[in-house]
Amino acid sequence: MNSPKPKTPLPSVATENWGDWKWHMRNRIRNEADLCAYLDPTDQEKEAIEATKGVFQWSVTPYYASLMDATDTACPIRRQVIPLPEEMQFDSIGLEDPLEEVAHSPVKNLIHNYPDRVAFCVTSQCAIYCRYCLRKRMVGEAEFMMRKDELREAIAYIAAHSEIKDVLLTGGDPLTLGDAHIEWLLSELSAIDHLEIIRIGSRMPVKLPQRITSELCDILSRYHPVWLNTHFNHPKELTPEASEAIDRLLRAGVPVGNQTVLLKGINDTTKTMRELCQGLVKMRIRPYYLYQAQLIGGTAHLRTSIETGMQIMRELQGHLTGFAIPKYVLDTPYGKVPLTRDYVMGRNDEGVVIKTTRGDVWVEANEAPATGALPSV
Numbered sequence: 001m002n003s004p005k006p007k008t009p010l011p012s013v014a015t016e017n018w019g020d021w022k023w024h025m026r027n028r029i030r031n032e033a034d035l036c037a038y039l040d041p042t043d044q045e046k047e048a049i050e051a052t053k054g055v056f057q058w059s060v061t062p063y064y065a066s067l068m069d070a071t072d073t074a075c076p077i078r079r080q081v082i083p084l085p086e087e088m089q090f091d092s093i094g095l096e097d098p099l100e101e102v103a104h105s106p107v108k109n110l111i112h113n114y115p116d117r118v119a120f121c122v123t124s125q126c127a128i129y130c131r132y133c134l135r136k137r138m139v140g141e142a143e144f145m146m147r148k149d150e151l152r153e154a155i156a157y158i159a160a161h162s163e164i165k166d167v168l169l170t171g172g173d174p175l176t177l178g179d180a181h182i183e184w185l186l187s188e189l190s191a192i193d194h195l196e197i198i199r200i201g202s203r204m205p206v207k208l209p210q211r212i213t214s215e216l217c218d219i220l221s222r223y224h225p226v227w228l229n230t231h232f233n234h235p236k237e238l239t240p241e242a243s244e245a246i247d248r249l250l251r252a253g254v255p256v257g258n259q260t261v262l263l264k265g266i267n268d269t270t271k272t273m274r275e276l277c278q279g280l281v282k283m284r285i286r287p288y289y290l291y292q293a294q295l296i297g298g299t300a301h302l303r304t305s306i307e308t309g310m311q312i313m314r315e316l317q318g319h320l321t322g323f324a325i326p327k328y329v330l331d332t333p334y335g336k337v338p339l340t341r342d343y344v345m346g347r348n349d350e351g352v353v354i355k356t357t358r359g360d361v362w363v364e365a366n367e368a369p370a371t372g373a374l375p376s377v
């Protein structure tokens with residue numbers, strides 16, 4: 001398999017360190033002084049770094065920091081990971097657990113919301129802490145780390161529920177765990193007869209692609225079917241290093257999908273979303289979901305309107321090949337709801353009346369008797 005082609009944006013970093021994911025984890029930016037090696041933080045950023053201490057985790061890998069634009073305070077990489085004072089303004093609709101995950105957890109860190117699937121938060125650790133994170137309430141927190149006996153309890157729950165066919169390893173980020181730990185988890189889960197697939201949700205290909213080593217890919221390839229969903233939000237994240245990491249996963253037989261969160265000022269334009277989707281497909285990643293940002297406390301400044309999201313989706317339709325267009329969805333405690341424009345307007349004497357993606361009206365002749373499910377137009 002190909003090895004990553006490391007680059008070293010900081011002259012002080014040796015090439016072999018830049019290619020080593022454990023070096024990046026050990027050398028994450030965790031304070032203002034570390035950040036100054038990459039850029040001069042604004043007064044607002046400095047204030048927010050201080051104010052959010054002890055409230056929400058903060059760390060950035062040197063790799064991800066190297067993608068930040070030191071001269072542009074609106075840089076979409078910077079805005080995903082460096083806090084702003086708005087984060088401490090708890091808006092009236094911001095919640096801690098909008099998907100009611102705690103209420104759906106029969107054992108610690110195991111969310112059983114759909115009958116046939118569970119989300120298994122195997123760790124609370126992430127390599128970076130995204131400012132809009134859905135699980136802000138738990139990521140990076142010691143009380144949500146999983147001891148071996150707690151992992152065993154969750155695995156026993158899955159083994160005891162034959163209706164569960166699909167397990168999503170999530171967190172935190174499961175790929176922050178070491179190889180031996182990941183192999184243990186996969187072998188325990190693979191031994192459960194009724195489990196049909198294992199999915200991994202990880203942002204490592206985006207924030208630390210060096211983590212996708214040949215050794216890790218060899219492990220994943222031993223426990224198929226294993227799928228991986230990652231989380232690119234902006235075309236700036238589609239780097240050669242990320243592309244090589246995805247190539248290693250695909251060569252190991254792991255299909256890769258992408259979930260994007262719609263974020264104000266970061267990716268909420270049609271141009272950005274189009275470039276992102278095109279770039280993902282070029283890397284052989286299937287754009288899967290575009291999520292409406294959740295009502296997490298302290299993230300109002302990063303949420304954009306559903307109308308904006310729908311407009312972007314309208315403008316992608318017809319301008320990108322079908323499989324490059326993600327589904328725009330809202331996650332709720334009752335499952336995902338597609339936020340789609342209704343193209344089918346109703347029925348008239350000639351057939352079914354449809355509004356095309358260009359806004360024209362098209363009548364599709366249809367002689368099957370009307371069932372009454374469509375309104376007369």
Ligand code: SF4
Pocket residue numbers: 125126127128129130132133134135139171172173203
């Ligand atoms: S990587 Fe995922 S789980 Fe971790 S902080 Fe970012 S969005 Fe949250």
